[in-house]
Structure formats: structure tokens, C-alpha cells
Amino acid sequence: xxxxxxxxxxxxxxxxxxxxxxxxxxxxxxxxxxxxxxxxxxxxxxxxxxxxxxxxxxxxxxxxxxxxxxxxxxxxxxxxxxxxxxxxxxxxxxxxxxxxxxxxxxxxxxxxxxxxxxxxxxxxxxxxxxxxxxxxxxxxxxxxxxxxxxxxxxxxxxxxxxxxxxxxxxxxxxxxxxxxxxxxxx
Numbered sequence: 001x002x003x004x005x006x007x008x009x010x011x012x013x014x015x016x017x018x019x020x021x022x023x024x025x026x027x028x029x030x031x032x033x034x035x036x037x038x039x040x041x042x043x044x045x046x047x048x049x050x051x052x053x054x055x056x057x058x059x060x061x062x063x064x065x066x067x068x069x070x071x072x073x074x075x076x077x078x079x080x081x082x083x084x085x086x087x088x089x090x091x092x093x094x095x096x097x098x099x100x101x102x103x104x105x106x107x108x109x110x111x112x113x114x115x116x117x118x119x120x121x122x123x124x125x126x127x128x129x130x131x132x133x134x135x136x137x138x139x140x141x142x143x144x145x146x147x148x149x150x151x152x153x154x155x156x157x158x159x160x161x162x163x164x165x166x167x168x169x170x171x172x173x174x175x176x177x178x179x180x181x182x183x184x185x186x
Contacts, residue, residue, distance in 0.1 A: 008099035043164040044073040074126030086120035122157035
């Protein structure tokens with residue numbers, strides 16, 4: 001791609017993408033440079049709540065809403081490492097501000113803050129991430145494996161998980177259910 005970084009965009013898996021790690025996924029791109037890309041899949045909840053992650057840190061939350069937050073499968077790389085997508089403006093030890101709306105943090109201090117009830121107003125906690133080497137994402141885009149769109153924070157934090165794939169495509173004016181399984185080139 002010659003038009004720059006897609007950080008702050010979502011990758012929307014095309015219906016023909018058969019890789020079980022990414023079939024029907026929406027992946028928020030946290031970083032995209034000439035060295036590769038890193039994203040967090042935002043529509044694959046695990047059978048786990050935040051209380052379980054907190055307990056692994058020796059923490060607990062008295063707030064049932066916080067303890068009951070879903071934890072997502074962020075991708076197939078480093079599935080034992082946590083990543084927290086959150087509203088921008090809150091800074092922690094390992095925070096990367098993706099754009100003016102969303103940041104990602106991968107340090108213990110944000111987990112402690114969330115458990116204490118003083119964390120960012122909106123969070124999405126994921127284990128693992130999706131990664132692409134130099135040129136790999138650009139090649140997959142050229143092969144029509146993904147659509148991409150700028151991401152509105154409400155897609156991450158307010159849209160029901162079962163609707164995220166469709167809503168992400170709809171943000172481009174695309175009804176993804178109508179797209180065929182094959183790719184075409186003009």
C-alpha cells in the first residue's frame with residue numbers, strides 16, 4: 001500500500017477468508033508501519049470473564065460489571081499476553097495512542113486500575129494479538145482477504161459482539177452477506 005498507515009482502522013475478514021484464526025473477524029489495527037502490523041481481534045469473546053484475568057494477577061474487583069466483562073481472543077500470537085483497548089487520554093506504563101480516540105495498553109498497571117474501578121471508562125480486554133510481517137498485510141489486502149475501514153470507537157465498545165462484523169462492513173456501505181466467496185479483478 002502506498003497511501004500510508006491503517007492504524008486506527010478495522011480489518012474486516014472477507015467471507016472467503018478460510019483461515020480459522022480470522023474467519024468472519026473484525027481486527028482493530030493498533031500499529032501499521034513498513035515493519036509490519038499489529039492488531040487485536042474484537043469479535044471473538046472467549047469463554048472467560050475479566051474476573052479470571054484479575055485473579056491471575058492476584059487481583060479482584062468488587063464491581064460485578066467489571067468482573068463480568070468478557071475477555072476476547074485478540075489473535076493467535078502470544079495468547080497468554082493481555083492487551084487492553086480503551087478510550088484515548090488514559091496513559092499507563094505501556095500505552096500506545098493509536099489515534100485521537102483509542103489507545104492500547106499491555107501493562108499490569110491498567111489491569112490494576114480497572115480492578116480498582118479507576119480505569120478508562122470503556123475497555124476491551126483481549127488475550128493475544130494478530131501480527132503481520134513487512135508487506136504481509138498489504139499482500140493480503142491485494143488478494144482481497146480483507147476490507148478495511150476507519151474505526152469508530154462505538155464499534156469496539158458499544159456494538160454487540162455478534163453485530164460487529166456486519167456493522168464494520170456497513171460503515172463502508174457494504175452488505176457483507178451479499179459478497180460472494182471468490183475474489184474478482186477488473
